[in-house]
Amino acid sequence: MINHYPLWKYLILLIILFFGFLYALPNLYGEDSSIQITGLHGNILNKNTLVQIENLLQKNHVKSKSIAWKNGSVLVRFSNTSLQLQAREVITKAVGKNYIVALNLSPATPHWLSSLLAEPMKLGLDLRGGIHFLMEVDIDSSLSKLQQENLENLRSDLDDKKIPYIELSKSDLFGLKVRLLDQKSRDKVRRDVLSHYHDIVIHNSSYNVLTLKVNDERIRLAREYAIEQNINVLRNRITQLGLTDAIIQRQGNAFVVVELPGIQDTARAKEILSSMATLEFRLVNIHINVDSPLPQDSEVKYTRDGQALVVYKHVILTGDHIIHSTTSIDEYNQMQVNISLDREGGHIMSNFTKDHIGQAMATIFIEYKGSGKQDIRGHEILEKHDEIINVAYIQSQLGSSFRISGINNQKEARQLSLLLRSGAFVAPIQIVEERIIGPTMVEQNISQGLEACLWGVVVSILFMVLRYKLFGLVAALALLVNLVLIIGIMSLLPGATLTMPGIAGIVLTLVVAVDSNVLINERIKEELRNGCSIQMAIHQGYKRAFSSIIDANITTFIKVIVLYILGSGSIKGFAITTAIGIATSMLTAIIGTRSIINLIYGGKRVTKLSI
Template identity: 35%
Template structure:
């Protein structure tokens, strides 16, 4: 625990590395770069200049963005600026791969997003797709007069009044094979209701939320943010905390983008059955067959690149299902066009969910394609990179919109840390003085155990990958101090009672520790249950408090009972004439 806690004594520093682009030489004295940053009120710790590069260590990590912008503005194209985060811990400590405690949003500063997932819209789209699937099956089997109409978000009606007698036996088995969770009920003669049960609807919503959470975590990983917290909040919302992020626009562009990608065949008959009309980037209205060939959910990987002529493209790799669909389609449609449709959801001024579709690419299928092919004719390389990022991270099946966004400055986080440490210092100091004054020699044992308890708690927080320290977590640390001391108070008062009953000192100590343990265990178990419930149903700051509370119970049990008993045994090796103010 000591080794795990030591990295918290050292801070992370941002280093900016300036590499000369070779276009022209500029003055390269440390004072020159220090003056540039001083004009922007950005303090530095160190500036090292060599023939190849200049390394600037910033005093505050939050100044990274502003420092980079100031240097690029002043130096123009003379230097390339890259940044890196390094810890000041010595090499021997880094050899243990120990890391400092991860700080939450309220301590390190950053951005908070709350997203709303429209599961009802996703279910309505699914019902719509089932209706199109039914119509497509009817066309393939040359069944006429099949009337399909959505009833609500989870049901549709099928009217076979004017269809052939074989229609029911042909259509429904294929639909139930593809959608086994769908129930078919006969409403009237030749009229049927296809619907999802309440249980199937609940399962669909849960699966949609899980898929959206997975997609959002993938996008955050693509942004390179490793300390993010992404969790479900309420019924259909997702809470995303991005500690240390000081450019909310960059994060919002990726996280807030609810992009989906689908591939369609251009319709030969613009007024045909199931045809949809979508505009391309040039404003032209194109007609597409209503059924998509495959969607972005079938994409395994997407990498931006350039073709032989230097034009931007995105290389796609599909999964087995998507590859099979693409293979079957391209084999039958060589020489025919295929459109790539990019869709996004957003809320208007009236808080209504709207969907925009645009065709980003129309290409002619030149050959039989498989699970790997490219999207070309993109406007820029940046567009290709952003599209590849979104597709790698996953295509959303449900519309997602940002309903809350809040930025916390790093300076506020530093103030929270300072105030929290002051509160912890005052609480610990008063506790140490009280224990030393009231219990004398055994009070010193309790104080040593308390110090070891805090050390163990910090070590555990640093060691566990999912543990994040928040401002309420610091409050949990102060509470843990009281709980740890409470353990020793129970033991020492029990020892005092045994001494008053006439027991010898060593026997009273042994009896005190043994008999108080049951009471201490019961009290800590009930508190642990509360902490587990808080962690299970809470989010954000509540979760941070619960983590500290639960870990503090474990460490205080260990140090307050076992460690303090060992220390007491070392301090009191023989029967004393007086202990805790009671003569034996």
């Protein structure tokens, strides 16, 4: 029997429809003005803090909707912005600078929906407001580290091969310069040493001098690694501080865009992102006195109490290899930081400590701070500050886990642990541009976007109903269902964010859905004019329009994929919503409308179609 669907098809459609409405529902509840309190500099919140904040608000007659403790943060909700600002002033005065007290917007989704993992769509800055940072990664600093590493490796190899040299120094473009005794030594270096360096090429050569340069591919890889690792560190740090809606993405060759939707407190947001610290482990040179002339492989570093120590320039290990860190109390009731290394870091530490038992190893804390000076572009110049926080004798072979003791207090230990746990910046990074998207602009964007979407739907529905009568009404119903399914899927996808271009993508897909129904309805009318029976006209109309609809949607989908791959930011948002809309429009325009038409006309003796 034509124009008839089996029961299982209707059941599948009903299930899809049910879940689409269920996961689109949270978007109707809106958001609450809220404050998020998070520990900073090693201060960790607990449920006792929640009670203290609740009592503080009651004492100052600030009424809150709810106070909740979750994942180490306290979230306080308010019914309006006025109460939110009043509460921030009260809480900030009470807790001081040891906590992040950030203005936020939190979904007002009921608990029963949240328990089903139903949450509203993530909105971009243009629809929700918040803070936009453009951060620049200091790629030259990363390449300087590579240059220093190459210099130390080359010095070590020259010593191992017992090849005497007059000078080994850095040169321009992150290269090296080796001045040897004679031409014979130069040729031996080229043959026995440099042949093993696949990333270094000889840029220039004279009688007894070799000028070396890192090849372009290695520089490109170093640049890529610096950007990607810094993005990972930013993402880890923001996630650990509870800002799960943050958007972090690369822009250009040396820039990273960080967007914090719902956050209006620029000072606190900067504080979250500006801590740039890591560790270095170096061997102490006990054979050289501080006042003696220093060999090329050593330099002076200072402890926190001002004591000078001579350490080797060679870095045994950096914070790049730290994958986890926690704090605890040692047997002397002193704070310590427990460190876990990745596989490569554990292998390096194990091999080094095995060969240097009985020698002293220094832990150097490195932090980049603003110098108060600016470069020619007007950006603040960062200065490197380092100090020895711990010196310990290697008593046995270490592995992937060890501890750092000698830290002054609990707060400092926890702060160090947080920075190490979130990862070490491969290169210094600083904010070069910041923008705050305020509530006025957001309201304007939302009203304009909703108005555009609403008028697009209304005009499409009017056209379809006036032109195709009952078939047009069915198409209009499918259009509304299509809109709900798009919203439901956008709410489900963890990485999807709705922006103004995304709304444009939704409007475009609604137009595509209308086009599909126009094709189907015109095909049915054409079959009727050719003398087909009503049932056969419906069947042939859907069947013959199917190939045209598929071809049109596939070509559109290919364009969307190209936009997503090559585009960035708002272009990706447009591509995501358009791709989702293409899939849902094919479901609703072809299968959805067909199921309703089959229910109305299928298996019945019909003399006239309302089309």
